[in-house]
Amino acid sequence: MKLFYKPFSIFALLFAILILGFLVGGCAGRMTTVADSKAPAIINNVIVTESEIRGAAADELESLELRKLRSAASYARAEREAMMEALERVLEEKLLTLEAAEQNISKEQLIDREVRQKRVEPSDEEIDRIYELNKSRVNRPKEDVADQIIEFLLDHSEKEIHKSFIGQLEQKYKIVRNLEPLRFDVKTDDRPSIGPNNAPVKIVLFSDFQCPYCRDMGETLMEIVGDYGAKVRIIFRQFPLTSIHPDAQRAAEASLCAYDQNRFWEMHDILFENQQDLTEKNILTQIKSLEIDEEKFKGCLSSGSRKSEVREDIHAAAAAGADSTPTLFINGIYLSGGQPYQLISAIIDKELASAK
Numbered sequence: 001m002k003l004f005y006k007p008f009s010i011f012a013l014l015f016a017i018l019i020l021g022f023l024v025g026g027c028a029g030r031m032t033t034v035a036d037s038k039a040p041a042i043i044n045n046v047i048v049t050e051s052e053i054r055g056a057a058a059d060e061l062e063s064l065e066l067r068k069l070r071s072a073a074s075y076a077r078a079e080r081e082a083m084m085e086a087l088e089r090v091l092e093e094k095l096l097t098l099e100a101a102e103q104n105i106s107k108e109q110l111i112d113r114e115v116r117q118k119r120v121e122p123s124d125e126e127i128d129r130i131y132e133l134n135k136s137r138v139n140r141p142k143e144d145v146a147d148q149i150i151e152f153l154l155d156h157s158e159k160e161i162h163k164s165f166i167g168q169l170e171q172k173y174k175i176v177r178n179l180e181p182l183r184f185d186v187k188t189d190d191r192p193s194i195g196p197n198n199a200p201v202k203i204v205l206f207s208d209f210q211c212p213y214c215r216d217m218g219e220t221l222m223e224i225v226g227d228y229g230a231k232v233r234i235i236f237r238q239f240p241l242t243s244i245h246p247d248a249q250r251a252a253e254a255s256l257c258a259y260d261q262n263r264f265w266e267m268h269d270i271l272f273e274n275q276q277d278l279t280e281k282n283i284l285t286q287i288k289s290l291e292i293d294e295e296k297f298k299g300c301l302s303s304g305s306r307k308s309e310v311r312e313d314i315h316a317a318a319a320a321g322a323d324s325t326p327t328l329f330i331n332g333i334y335l336s337g338g339q340p341y342q343l344i345s346a347i348i349d350k351e352l353a354s355a356k
Contacts, residue, residue: 066318073184073321077334080182087179095169115162122153183332184320188235191313192255192264194225195233200355201331201348204235206317208325209252209271210245210278213338217326218272220341224348231352236268238313239325247278250301252310254283257300261292 041048054061100110130149131142138145186204205221207214221234238256240248251271258267270286271278280301287297300306317327321334328335330347 066315069315069318070321070323073319077182077321084179084181087177091170091175092166095166095173095175098173099169111162114165115158118161119154119157122150122157126153181333184329184334185332186237186320186329187316188233192236192259192268193233194265196230197233199231199233201228201232201351202235203232203331203344203348204237204329206237206239206313206322206325206327206329208238208240208245208248209255210248210275211241211325212275214326215272215275216338217328218268220339220344223341224344227345228348232348236264237316238310239317239322239327240310240314241325249307249310250280251275251278251283252313253304253306254280254297254301256306256309257297258287258290258292260300261296263290263292266290 039047040050040053096107096110100107103110105113127146127149128142130153131138131145188202188204203221203224205217207217224232225234238252240252242249255264255267255271258264267287267290270289271283274282274286283301284294284298287294320327320329322336324336326338328339328344330344331351333347335344335347
């Protein structure tokens with residue numbers, strides 16, 4: 001029996017080679033040479049990778065990331081503030097409309113009767129007091145500015161009467177506000193704290209051990225703890241502003257190394273008492289007054305093992321819109337700067353009332 005072979009045409013041969021090429025390419029992928037690579041750069045036929053570039057730009061990229069986080073939080077906060085201010089304007093307009101309709105007069109007549117006509121002309125003593133308070137700034141005789149002072153006092157009186165009148169209308173028409181200040185979800189677990197976990201008011205403090213305002217805020221919050229007891233929990237988070245406080249980062253790490261040995265608050269006090277000298281040498285001198293394993297503490301500090309926790313706190317601060325120290329979050333409500341006891345207490349009281 002003879003076998004007959006049908007010769008391949010040149011076209012069939014080329015087609016078979018092409019198909020084989022596709023099959024090989026589909027399994028192994030196309031070889032990429034340095035010359036046609038999409039790498040960011042090539043030097044002497046060696047690829048410069050994106051990861052190398054990102055490593056070199058780490059500080060700049062970190063700064064950009066923090067700016068991005070703060071910008072988003074700042075926008076969210078500003079948006080809510082604008083909404084709340086608009087809400088008050090809308091409510092006031094509706095209150096005046098309701099009351100004017102009940103009294104069968106116009107809103108303008110209502111305001112004239114209940115506000116403008118109740119203004120009281122300022123006394124000479126009041127005029128003298130305002131002038132003396134501003135004498136060095138205005139640098140003019142009282143007679144020259146008396147009319148302006150009178151207008152200022154009348155305007156102030158009208159605003160106070162207007163505010164009181166609107167408050168009365170709120171009671172009469174039973175306003176219920178459900179739009180609250182923006183609350184940021186700031187982590188409180190695994191951070192140094194004072195007070196019970198189930199406290200109805202949680203205050204997160206972002207602080208810098210080289211910041212004098214932070215030292216004062218720490219004292220204020222200790223007053224809060226003394227007055228409110230188990231109703232509040234204070235959580236400390238790190239926010240070293242290294243651009244103006246070069247030793248703050250190391251101090252933050254030192255406080256966390258002390259936290260490992262349950263001595264955070266003792267170290268907290270030492271660092272604030274010595275914030276004019278927070279060099280590592282002085283910190284190591286100061287810990288001798290603590291009941292602490294010094295070798296373990298030194299090992300923790302020298303290893304830099306707490307840098308990641310400090311970095312996490314800095315990112316959390318940025319994500320919640322903090323850009324200065326001290327910054328508080330009272331049940332998530334943002335409060336920036338060295339605020340007085342009275343303001344913090346007022347917010348706490350309001351939160352406690354809402355909790356009931």
